[in-house]
Amino acid sequence: MPDAPDASDVPGAPDAPGAVDAPGAPGAPGGRGTPAPPVILGDEPGSFPHAVLAERHPAIVRQVARDLPYDPARRRALDALLENCLKGSIEPLPADAHDHARWTAWDMDAHAGRSWFEVPWLWSESYFYRRLLDAVGYFAPGPWQGVDPFRPAKLADLDAPETDAELAALDALPPDGLAAALLHGSVWGNRADLGFRLSAPGAADRAEVPPLVADDSERLWSLLPPAGDATLCLVADNAGRELVPDLLLIAHLLTHGRVRRAVLHVKPHPYYVSDATPADVLDALRRLTGAGGTAARYGHALREALADGRLTLRAHPFSCAPLPYARMPEDLRADFAAATVTVLKGDLNYRRLVGDRRWPPTTPFADVTAYFPGPVAALRTLKSDVITGLAPATQAALDATEGDRWRTAGAHALIQVRH
């Protein structure tokens, strides 16, 4: 299902290849004189990025082959992808691929011919999902066109009994605590990431409501005063049990007058297993309206807001780009610039926001996001090495008690805001 061209298809667009990815390049996140450290690659055996390429991706291919009755040709293509990712080199998209020009603008030629482990990890992960969609026939005319290979896993998650319990719990919350509870629900909902659970089974349940390592929630609320005129842009991450609390938060803000208009960005096609697409938004709305109580009320409020234009859904091609947001195209930049605040959900969006680099954890969040065209907030559980904005004492305490594990285990979270 070809998606619409975006500004980055235009030669010379501001996100031209190489513009800001090179360490220390002008305009690289790091702004205000903070030199940019090296971009993270997947080439170090034993490292988290290496394990994602060598272990998580094969597990994802096996899951997809198990979950849907693909025909022999599709299965051979999945096997070939696996072989290529582990032992081969990156092959460019076929010249007639609908998004060939876009991927060319997104550095494809620079990385073709190299091992998947030797190019920026953000790039190789993203390209893996693009190739996986090719293997299952997602873009090609035929019976599998537009069939989400991750839909069985996403629906199982959405329909899990835990979701019923979470939705019913809403009715027991005191009205004056609802906004804070929904914000925290949205943050911790980010643990419901199906790719992550494949390689860290049980991780999402292990920690007992662990503390936030940074909490700028007061700053976030100050941007959204009651009876204000705010436009909220929320860049979603996962479907199912993360999208449900995200939607509840949006519904609450809209119905309580803290936000006049909301824009919800989702992915134009399946990505990183559980990332939300427009179809997943409809599934989540169905789940809400069928639940009863506050959840159903909010579900109906969201349907009305979509219908009358107070809530807009976007599926921009750059949402599936293998690049940092510093290279976003002009139309997306304008969207974010028009928002009172843009809330970016999840680990991958965090990596793209600050740059997928080995930042010292105490690097100021405001510095690395200075390029962003308006106030920006990150709501994320920690599932990869990238981190900025920690107080020195927080980093010291985490290192002392957990070694390096706190960075990737999904047991900590953060709310960071730059005005």
Ligand SMILES: O=P(O)(O)OC[C@@]1(O)O[C@H](CO)[C@@H](O)[C@@H]1O
């Ligand atoms: O963006 P999300 O859903 O919070 O997390 C995505 C994730 O599971 O995938 C990447 C590794 O593949 C990491 O950034 C992170 O662990």
